[in-house]
Amino acid sequence: MSRLGTLGARLYRGEVGYDFVGKRMLWYGISILITITAVVGLAVRGLNMGIEFSGGAVFTTPKSSLSVSEAKSVAQSASGGHSAIVQRLGHDSLRIQISDLDTKEAQPVQEALAKEMHVAPSKINTQLVGPSWGEEIANKAWKGLAIFMILVVIYLAIAFEWRMALAALVALIHDLTITVGVYALVGFEVSPGTVIGLLTILGYSLYDTVVVFDGLKEASKDITKQSRHTYSELANRSLNSTLVRSINTTVVALLPVAALLFIGGGLLGAGMLNDISLALFVGLAAGAYSSIFIATPLVAELKEREPRMRALAQRVRAKRASAAAKAEDAAAPPDPADDGPGQAETAAAGVAGRGGSAARPS
Structure with a gap:
């Protein structure tokens, strides 16, 4: 494992x-x-x-050598200063998205992109999305x-x-x-x-x-x-x-x-x-x-x-406190002060008794 x-x-x-x-x-x-x-x-x-929520236009170009920055500059200039988002797709095509753009404003952008890419305006696919x-x-x-x-x-x-x-x-x-x-x-x-x-x-x-x-x-x-x-x-x-x-x-x-x-x-x-x-x-x-x-x-x-x-x-705290107290008492060493009063004398007498029995003749 x-x-x-x-x-x-x-x-x-x-x-x-x-x-x-x-x-x-x-x-x-x-x-x-x-x-x-x-x-x-x-x-x-x-x-x-995105334009799906705010409305605008999306332009999809055919294969082109136009860079992303160049396409962005052309689109923003033709749209009258609107912010453009440009993404490069497969086969070197471009997707240009401009928010808050209506049909009249989209036409100049389509024509400007077509002119910059040297293609017909119909080659630029334009989709309009309404804010509603x-x-x-x-x-x-x-x-x-x-x-x-x-x-x-x-x-x-x-x-x-x-x-x-x-x-x-x-x-x-x-x-x-x-x-x-x-x-x-x-x-x-x-x-x-x-x-x-x-x-x-x-x-x-x-x-x-x-x-x-x-x-x-x-x-x-x-x-x-x-x-x-x-x-x-x-x-x-x-x-x-x-x-x-x-x-x-x-x-x-x-x-x-x-x-x-x-x-x-x-x-x-x-x-x-x-x-x-x-x-x-x-x-x-x-x-x-x-x-x-x-x-x-x-x-x-x-x-x-x-x-x-x-x-x-x-209850849990009380039980744990009780268990801790018992464990503490069990682990504590015995206190000599707690011994009984006659324990010392009894121990001494035992020692003397053993000594005396050893001294008696057999």
């Missing part, structure tokens, strides 16, 4: 473990700091909405997200309890906020692929959380009938027992997404892959973090406020 497998087995048996629940205030502080950074980035920079279509897509995405959240909370409240449902909801909002904030800070374009990525990570974010909650539910079924562990300790043990599996599944899921983001979108220049890959990469990482450091500690904190869990914690 590998070292990682051995560690996983020891974590599962409770032989080793890290106190995630006990240090929850540290994790809360880190999450709050990251979330504030994301919100500030979102408020200051905002989201770079983008608003419809955005509204449907928000409705889908709201319905998803409601169904998740209802399911978790029925399958587990409302505290676990609340903790899972907080973890989901945490993941979404961080992902959207990173998009604002990086400046990547928000496209329908981004929405797909955001909706995808929600399910994955819940995966590890539900696995831990299921183990915790089984472990705490008759928790008040014992006095060895508090609820927080059982929650921490359940979390440690699934820790290695959570790490393995997260790493395996991040590897192909990282390949899309850093190799496909970065090195190879397939910029359209960035839309969905960045959302998946940040969301998967944030989901793994929230499942371990946010959801389970929050459930433990909410449960510890119950009267019966507070009574259990008091």
